Amino acid sequence: MIILGLIAGALTTGCWLPQLFKSWRTRSTKDFSWLYLAVFGTGILLWMIYGAIKGDLAITVTNSLTLTLTLAVVGLKFWLDVLKPRVRARAEPPAGGPSQRSVLPVDARAVADGTGDPARAEM
Template sequence: MKFITLLGLIAGTLTTIAFIPQLVKVWRSKSAKDISLNTLVIFNTGVLLWLIYGIYLQAVPIIAANGLTLIFNSIIVWLKIRYE
């Protein structure tokens, strides 16, 4: 594996798992009142575009990181809507 690919996988892993504590907090507290829905929607749109870009480049680190981030943040959006 090339160093740059490994670097991309590590970066993607860190930025992706950064959202897990927020997801767990919203899930457990059943509250997302302090999270901006507009921010989540804008962020998810950006992540979706990164995912499309990664697919176009066939770049596994970009695809994996943004695919998982999109799933995690989409769950947060769903919980935000559900709990409000």
């Protein structure tokens, strides 16, 4: 019976791999809700504890692996949905502020009337 449990556990645990790879490749975890991940992860943790108490290797091992993959998705979601937007927001200049193009001063009059070369404009 342990073989049947290990095969069933391997199949259900393995189902997380394609989703994890897709989330990594597309850099999107928006389809996962935080509530779903919290409830699912808690359920898996309880199954893992139950398997350990019962001494059932198949339940304990497969749920440990599933919990690991679930935590990987949680970490990826936290990185993509929480940390990355904060870093991006700090890196963008404020609205109406200087852009990268306006950092170097250029003699606009000389360029506009054709007497100056933008590459040789005074700085």
